[in-house]
Amino acid sequence: MASATLIALFLLSALTFYAPSTTAQPVKDWNGNIDKNGGIFGTFYILPSLLGAPGGVRLLATGNEPFPVSVVQSPFKDDKGLPVTISRILQSTYSPAGQAVALSFDYTPGGTSLLWTAVEGFPEGTLVKIDGYYPDPLKGFFYIRDSKFGLKDSINLSFCRSLIGVIPACSNVTVVKSDGNLLLAFTQEDAYDFRLEEYQPPSADA
Template identity: 25%
Template sequence: MKTLLLLLLFSTVSLSLGQPSPDPVRDIDGNLLRSSSKYYILPVFRGRGGGVTLAPTRNESCPLDVVQENFELENGLPLTFTPVDPKKGVIRESTDLNIIFSASSICIQSNVWMIEEYDGQLIVSAHGMSGSPGQETLSNWFKIEKYEDDYKLVFCPTVCDFCKPVCGDIGVTISENGIRRLAISDVPFKVMFKKA
């Protein structure tokens, strides 16, 4: 019995050690995305707006939400990616991370991306909390996933073992006044990353 137990334990450890790391995410120059660097998130398809930035999208000036620039020549604001394990320097596909704008704003907010419900949609806002993976910060964790030959942003956190979040691709929804707000959508926002 002891031999069988040891064999099962050894098999389990061997399987967990043998799993390869997810592929690293690369910028438009083919370089690895690193947590210590700043990047712009840009659309793959030009002519459909520019990079991502912060803007008021509600009936008040604060909080600021994550939107896409209307003009394709605008890169938006630089941001950083912080993986769930902050000691990891390389950003990898399909792993939980915080996305944080590296800019100050008129609003007193963290600039950490988060999902919240507003006006019947699950939108991307920027007043979340960085780090502390778990149930309390569930709405603050995103992933970068391979999408065709490029990437897409996804909300489907795995930082809480017993939580069941609503998962979905991050897309662009255009409001009546032309604001290109990022939100959970059936149509993914196909993106690439440019070092700032």
């Protein structure tokens, strides 16, 4: 029994874990703004933090997908991608680094928000997809936190699986290249550094 327990602890220690922090600094957008509205964290463009890097995130049909359900990074640095709404799973006065969040594209042709999820089993590994198309998405939550590298107002994303009875196993969101596409995927290596640029909806008078 003791040996089985030691093996389980060894396997758990080989994974990367991130728990929500109650003492971390609040996540900010690229302008240094902190969310304080108690409900929706906000709607943003999710962009690379490094200047000269590719563009923002958007939807694309990859592989044999009949319509766009893959979350990808645009290869064009001037393309901000699609607005993403970031909502807190747990209510608080601001979103501390390590906060569990839901992410969904704010605008679609049908006007429906599209929730991000994680789907495993691809040649590239586990990928970020849109919920509702693939039958067995992983159960868990996305997390947002300040950049591990300390880049000013940059953020990292991770996904933590819900495993009953053990500490949630988490993987970092990164970008991998496959067939010319930049796919959002999960890794145990360093997370990709993103920045948040607040989305300003077009004026009704425009």
